[in-house]
Amino acid sequence: MRSVEALVPLKLTLFGEHAVVYGEPAIAMAISEHMRVRVTESDKTTVSSSSLKIGNIKVDLSSMHIESEQAYRELSYIMETLNYFERKVPAQITIESTVDPSVGLGTSAAVIVGIVAAYSRFLGDSLSNMEIAKISRAIERKVQGIGSRMDTYTVSLGGILYFPKNSEGVERLDGNIGITGGYIRRTLSTAEILKRVKAIKDKNRQFEKIMKLIGEVVEDAREAILRHDVELLGQMMFINHGLLMSLGVTSPSLDEVVSSARTIGLQGCKMSGGGGGGSVICIKSPKAELLLESRGFRLVDSELNKNGVVIKEISN
Ligand SMILES: Nc1ncnc2c1ncn2[C@@H]1O[C@H](COP(=O)(O)OP(=O)(O)O)[C@@H](O)[C@H]1O
Ligand SMILES: C[C@@](O)(CCOP(=O)(O)O)CC(=O)O
């Protein structure tokens, strides 16, 4: 039986989430937590995933109409990705992830990238990682209505990536950053939080200034990474968190943990990703691990992934 497997890293947003959607720069990092998407020859097309909020689901896409609105929403990333392929060959698609979905670690991007990578190879195409990134970016934006290239590019390409202001470009930053990261469950999806931020934009005169300030923080953080200036990097984390709080995209538990981080003398912490709960990152230290664990966060393996998505053909 012929199978193709895509191993997709997940990501941490280091700086600039939300503002990147409005043209500001951002920095993200691919990590060792990952999603595995396997496409196997079959007589009909089915998808199974054990890590969705609706529980374990199996859908026969050739005959079944999905009645549940929640199920439909949850499956929209998969459906839209399969729709991208004009030519279809029946296959069993299985998805496994080392982390929970919807906690700011880029599972929405990874599921698209994983299917684009594995299914295109299954059909006999050889896409480059950049081609996979571009195709996946368009699909994620189509599903969410709003969104930047940050997550799809990061999980496709790997590394620490800087996304310049008002551009479709991307720049790889050399070096490594020690990060302690963790997450708690959240109730809102990134798509819902993005809509809330858009509503603030339409009503609030300060919005553009806050976006610009986040952009400046990102530029200073980029300098700090290039100069290995951990102290400055930590300061930029605290400031970035404060600006995200002013947009209302943090949550009481995220704010408490970041505020406690300051009190106990950690160098820097901030929320990471879409917000409303979800992920927090800090400059790496044993004290940061203890803090996150004491607040019920699940620690993530934030080892840098340099390769991005990797495709493997398996025949047995
Ligand atoms: N294992 C998976 N299988 C299928 N779809 C998934 C999986 N993980 C995530 N998704 C899709 O991505 C959505 C979460 O996206 P989002 O809220 O942006 O969170 P994240 O921060 O993880 O990207 C889920 O509701 C689901 O539609
Ligand atoms: C908030 C945002 O900047 C990052 C969202 O990340 P995630 O889906 O929460 O992993 C949105 C985007 O860049 O498209």
Ligand SMILES: [Mg+2]
């Ligand atoms: Mg997402």
